[in-house]
Amino acid sequence: MSVANLDGDIPPAPPTSDSRTFARGVKDLVDGFRDSELWLHLGWTDIKQRYKRSVLGPLWITIATGVTAFAMGLLYGELFGQDLTWFLPYVALGFIFWNFISNSILDGSVVFSTNEGLIKQLPAPISVHVYRIVWRQLIIFAHNIVIYVVILIIFPQPLTWTALLVIPAIGLFVLNAVWVTIVFGVLSTRFRDIGELLKTAVNLVFFLTPIIWSTNTFTGDQGERVSGRMRLVELNPMYHYLEIARGPLMGESVAAYHWWVVIGCTTVGLSAAMLVMRNYRARVAYWV
Template sequence: MSDSEPGDVVDPSEVSSPRSWRRAFADLSAGWRQRPLWGYLGWQDIKQRYRRSVLGPLWISISMGVIALGLGILYSALFETPIATFLPHVAVGLLIWNFVSGCILEGSEVFISNEGLIKFLPAPLTLHIYRLVWRQTLFFLHNMVVWAVLMMVFPRPLGWALLLAVPAFALLAVNGAWIAILSGILATRFRDIPPIIASVTQLVFYLTPIVWSIDILKDNEAARERASLVELNPVFHFLEILRQPLLGQEIVGRYWLVAGTITVVGWFAALVCLRNYRSRVAYWV
């Protein structure tokens, strides 16, 4: 099976070796150029899921709203926190977590689930990555309806900081792509990885301040020293860089710094994996 893509100008020194940085970056570039294809496929994924449903994709927002309302009311009562403050906190946290967990869980099986297309469709490997991230983006945009309703029910001053939500989400999407590349390639080789990732992801949900708040730890004198340990969770930083502008909270610069560092390190690891093993995925699936 040839590893070159249509239109590639192959360096003679790389013909015998499928491992090259040029081919890895060419795959990313070729996949991005096929935006009409993966854009259409991503939208069809959602339509197929809700085919013959009266409300269709609106069920995405409804289910998200019901879960956020139930958890918000429950934990607001348990933590004795005003619901006007806690419900938006929980809802936006779930909104962001659904995107993050979707990229992680579906990313680990992105190539396995597209076995037929990978084997018989001459397309860049990263086309399936872009399709996954685009599909999760559509889910996120649907769920933004819940945020809009909450801002009308519990109004708060958002200010110009709200504009930071755009680059914050872009950073989330970029990280979702490298996570899918890295975990997707490894999972095609080692099939035990998807269930391991699923278990770890569920654990991370409880360790991340989504249905609870870090302020609860800070207000508790006995647990105040442990509040800083939350920042060891990398998901926390990505959660906060988007939740803070969406809720009109104070922007913390170090969260952006940590998120940017993780992005650079993560993409380096993903590119190394893509360079070394992209040509083997078709055989592993």
């Protein structure tokens, strides 16, 4: 029953909270993006802190990736009988783009739990920390792409105008890094075991993805056996992500279905991210 005041009027009902609405989730993403000065600074600070007191600083990012790609390229190139002038750039690009993917997943899964103090003390949208992770991965990617430029000088590839397709590919990588950080970051904050599970899954997917091996080894006069192997590889979404980014820089044509698979995965991921932002965005500060 409603209780009337002294004048006989019924007091209005208390306002309902709109914290669990898509509008609030979108507003968080927009406000966080507008606060670019903050997440740009935080992302760059993360890189500097990682290599504090180091002589070479962030150049270690390039050195570590370059040495690994060169060693793996030589080893697996010899094992699989691949032409090193083609295989070394192939492996290098595989590592460069895989590092972006894997680091987005692993760093994104702990972005909120490792920034507890900042989240509780800084009145900012939680998406600021999402953009911070993505910006940090772009900085690392910029360091690593130098490796490809050096290898391209040593082993020139037949590049055409289709190499520009790497730009929309990187755009899709960025969108995927956003939703991956939101979904895994929020869920891992609530269920800390998810972070450990992701580490195991990422390591497993690395070996299932053609990074240090090539699908060219499946070609030959083996009929259905070859087709069956390729179908297994194509079940791995990471294969399609690497194809749309690595193919253009290798001077190869990329089949349209690779793009459609990536666009489909991106759409599903962004939809999941919006659901997470709608339902759990306000709880992150309590879970950290």
